[in-house]
Every structure is written in C-alpha cells, then in structure tokens.
Amino acid sequence: MRNLFLFILRYQFFFLFLLLFVVALVLTGTRQHYQQALMWHSTNQVAGRVYQYVNNVNSYLALREENKRLHEQNNRLLNQVKDNFLMREDTVFEVRDSLKERRFTYMESGVINRSVTRRNNYLTLDKGRNHGVQANMGVITPNGVVGVIKSVSDNFSLVISLLHSDVLVSVKLKKNDHMGSLQWEGKDYRVAHMYYIPPHVELMSGDKIVTSGLSTIFPANIPIGRVSDWEIRRGETFYTAAVDLELDFNKLTHVYIVKNLFQEEQEELEMLISPEI
Amino acid sequence: MINWRLVWLFVFLVALQVLIINQVTLREMINPQLYPLFVLMLPFRIKGSIVLILAFVMGLTIDIFSYSLAIHAAATVFMAFCRPAVLRLTLGPRQPDMEMAPSFLSMGGFALALYALSLILLHHTMLFFLEVFSLTEFTQTLTRIFLSAIFSFLIIMIAFALFERSKKRVAS
Numbered sequence: 380m381r382n383l384f385l386f387i388l389r390y391q392f393f394f395l396f397l398l399l400f401v402v403a404l405v406l407t408g409t410r411q412h413y414q415q416a417l418m419w420h421s422t423n424q425v426a427g428r429v430y431q432y433v434n435n436v437n438s439y440l441a442l443r444e445e446n447k448r449l450h451e452q453n454n455r456l457l458n459q460v461k462d463n464f465l466m467r468e469d470t471v472f473e474v475r476d477s478l479k480e481r482r483f484t485y486m487e488s489g490v491i492n493r494s495v496t497r498r499n500n501y502l503t504l505d506k507g508r509n510h511g512v513q514a515n516m517g518v519i520t521p522n523g524v525v526g527v528i529k530s531v532s533d534n535f536s537l538v539i540s541l542l543h544s545d546v547l548v549s550v551k552l553k554k555n556d557h558m559g560s561l562q563w564e565g566k567d568y569r570v571a572h573m574y575y576i577p578p579h580v581e582l583m584s585g586d587k588i589v590t591s592g593l594s595t596i597f598p599a600n601i602p603i604g605r606v607s608d609w610e611i612r613r614g615e616t617f618y619t620a621a622v623d624l625e626l627d628f629n630k631l632t633h634v635y636i637v638k639n640l641f642q643e644e645q646e647e648l649e650m651l652i653s654p655e656i
Numbered sequence: 657m658i659n660w661r662l663v664w665l666f667v668f669l670v671a672l673q674v675l676i677i678n679q680v681t682l683r684e685m686i687n688p689q690l691y692p693l694f695v696l697m698l699p700f701r702i703k704g705s706i707v708l709i710l711a712f713v714m715g716l717t718i719d720i721f722s723y724s725l726a727i728h729a730a731a732t733v734f735m736a737f738c739r740p741a742v743l744r745l746t747l748g749p750r751q752p753d754m755e756m757a758p759s760f761l762s763m764g765g766f767a768l769a770l771y772a773l774s775l776i777l778l779h780h781t782m783l784f785f786l787e788v789f790s791l792t793e794f795t796q797t798l799t800r801i802f803l804s805a806i807f808s809f810l811i812i813m814i815a816f817a818l819f820e821r822s823k824k825r826v827a828s
Contacts, residue, residue, distance in 0.1 A: 399711075
C-alpha cells in the first residue's frame with residue numbers, strides 16, 4: 380500500500396492529469412438526463428446572470444439607437460390614433476402587415492335603438508350596407524359581446540342582441556380554456572348562463588369568461604363576464620354557471636362591428652362535412 | 657501565497673474570451689481561443705500538478721460561459737499535460753531562469769512561437785474533436801482546428817508582445 384502511494388506520488392503529474400481529464404470527459408459525455416439537466420441549470424445560473432448584466436450594459440450603450448427607434452415607433456403609432464383622423468363615416472382603417480394576414484377588421488358604430496326588457500332583444504346601429512356592413516357580422520364592445528348583425532338596410536343594421544333566445548355564443552373559462560356555450564335565459568339582462576361545463580372543472584366565484592374564438596363571428600378573448608353561481612341542473616351531467624355580464628346593455632351607445640375576412644372561406648370549408656352528419 | 661498577477665490575468669482572459677472574442681463571428685468555423693494564454697504564461701517554476709489544476713479551473717470557467725459541458729476543461733488539461741514536454745523540446749539544452757514565465761525575453765521569439773503554436777494545436781485538436789464528439793465530420797473538424805488555430809496563434813502572440821512591452825515600460 381505504501382509503495383502504491385509512493386508510486387502515485389512519484390507520478391502524480393500523470394495521475395492528476397488522468398483524473399482531471401477523465402472528470403472532464405465524464406462531465407462532457409454524460410448522457411444522463413438528470414446530470415445534464417443539473418449541469419445546464421447550474422451553468423445557466425452563473426452564466427445567465429453575467430450575460431444579463433452584460434446585456435444591461437450593452438442595452439445601455441445602445442440607448443441612443445433604441446431611443447430613436449422608439450421615437451419612430453411612437454410617431455407611427457400616434458399617426459394611427461383615431462383622434463388624428465377626420466372620421467369619414469364609412470371608413471375602415473386597415474393596417475397593412477405582410478407578416479400577418481389580417482383576420483378581423485373593426486368598424487365603429489353608434490347605437491340608435493335598443494331594448495333590454497323583452498325576451499328577444501334587438502339593437503339598431505347607424506351603419507348599413509353603404510358602409511360595408513353585412514349580415515352575420517359580429518358586434519362587440521371592449522367589455523363584451525353585443526350580438527350578431529341580422530339584416531342590413533342601406534344606412535342601418537339590425538342586431539340580434541345577446542339578450543335573445545336564438546343567440547348562442549361559444550365561450551371559455553379564461554383560466555383553463557374549458558369551453559361552453561353562453562345564452563341568455565331571459566330574466567335579468569345583467570346575467571347570462573354558460574352551459575356544458577364538465578363536472579370535473581373547478582369553478583370559482585369570479586372566474587372570467589371570454590369568447591373562445593371558435594365561431595367565425597367573434598375574435599377570441601373578448602371579455603364576457605364573471606361566474607357568480609353554478610350548479611348541476613336536474614337531469615343534466617354538466618355544470619351550468621350564471622355569468623354576471625360585464626357589458627351593461629342598457630347603457631350601450633357605441634359598438635364595434637367585427638368583420639371576419641375569412642368567414643366565407645371557413646364556413647365553406649366546414650360546410651363540406653355537414654351533409655355527412 | 658496568492659499570486660495576484662495570475663488572478664488578474666485569469667479574470668482578464670476569461671472576460672476577454674467570453675465577453676468579446678466569443679461574441680465576434682469572423683466566419684463560420686473560425687473560433688479563436690485566447691484563454692490558453694493563461695496556461696502558456698504560467699512561470700516555469702510552477703509545479704506541473706498545479707498547472708494541471710489551474711488549467712482545469714480555467715477550462716471549466718470557459719465552459720460555464722459557453723454552455724459547453726466540459727470540453728474546454730478537457731482540452732486545457734490536456735494542453736497543460738503536454739506543456740513540460742513541449743517546453744523541453746522547444747528550449748533544447750538551454751536552462752531558462754526559473755523565476756520567469758515563457759516570453760520573448762526568456763525563450764526567444766522562435767522558441768516561444770513554436771511552443772505556443774504546438775500547444776495551441778494540441779489544445780484545439782482536443783477541443784474541436786470533443787465538441788463534435790465523433791469522427792464522422794473528420795475533414796470539417798480538421799478545417800475548424802487549423803483555421804481557429806491560426807487566429808488563436810495570432811492573438812496569443814500579439815498578447816505576448818503586448819505583455820512584453822508593458823513589462824519593459826514598468827522596468828524603465
């Protein structure tokens with residue numbers, strides 16, 4: 380044993396080299412998931428911080444350029460602000476972007492007639508065929524879905540309100556994307572009901588409901604309201620949730636008409652399967 | 657006793673390698689390495705085992721900042737292992753002043769260049785083959801080794817020259 384130690388000590392240079400080299404090779408060649416993950420993680424901890432710091436310095440050095448870029452962007456955005464335009468009634472503003480194909484355009488419109496008290500309610504808007512409005516366009520506000528264009532005249536259009544028994548809106552729980560259908564049951568105009576929530580979904584009072592984006596009419600993620608109450612109704616297997624609508628239909632004065640530029644294409648495609656069902 | 661000059665050299669070389677050289681893309685395949693200068697510049701009197709350990713630490717530090725597992729550590733340790741033999745070969749029968757470090761002054765230009773170039777080639781060979789971790793792209797790896805080695809050699813010799821000048825200025 381003593382001789383072995385003496386031997387190693389005598390050739391310590393070589394043995395130390397062997398040891399260090401093998402350690403490095405093992406670290407390099409390790410194919411163990413855990414070890415590699417650990418190594419990446421710890422590497423990242425150190426190097427990431429340094430690079431972040433360097434990046435901070437770099438970005439500080441690039442401030443002048445960045446500033447200029449922001450100014451340009453600011454200018455561009457300012458030019459898009461609606462207040463800067465003299466509104467011609469029939470104008471729809473489109474932003475051209477070669478990267479993204481535009482799917483929805485919005486047209487501002489005033490509400491000239493409405494009701495909330497009937498079982499089936501309608502609204503009248505001050506935009507019509509002359510402004511490019513067509514049947515089956517959606518009507519929204521930033522706070523929620525208003526309804527769907529039912530028919531148009533030259534200068535006006537008629538909207539089936541969400542407060543109508545024929546309107547079903549595809550919605551989802553914002554927190555976990557569970558889908559359901561929203562319909563107004565006709566009592567309180569501030570409360571609608573969401574159907575078909577699977578019973579395993581945990582509901583909380585105040586859960587946000589937004590549009591799902593599955594229909595061809597409404598874009599996704601328009602807020603609808605918040606869950607206030609839920610139950611499994613007799614004879615049903617799904618939850619039905621009462622939803623406090625964010626939108627006050629009784630105070631509607633301005634809405635946006637949504638045009639889905641691909642509505643026809645999508646519906647035509649989806650029509651292909653319907654005869655077989 | 658801690659040699660502060662070596663510590664500063666270590667930090668300086670790591671910073672230069674990681675923050676500047678590694679950020680510059682000359683061409684694909686060219687990957688200059690300045691940090692082997694650390695091992696090249698260690699004074700003659702430092703024991704081989706210490707050189708090995710210092711080389712390992714240096715390599716691993718570079719690895720940490722390059723997200724490259726431990727290939728720099730392996731290559732640098734290998735280079736440190738070859739250092740005494742290369743020194744003996746390039747110096748020949750001459751006996752250097754043990755208190756000095758390899759430099760133009762202590763070795764002479766030709767011997768220093770030969771010493772640096774052979775160790776850089778050994779280091780790069782190990783490094784780039786470990787990086788690919790196979791022999792399948794053999795010629796491509798060889799190209800990488802030689803192209804990178806040329807640039808590494810250039811910047812390392814420039815660094816040697818700069819250190820020489822700064823030392824002279826301090827002396828005079």
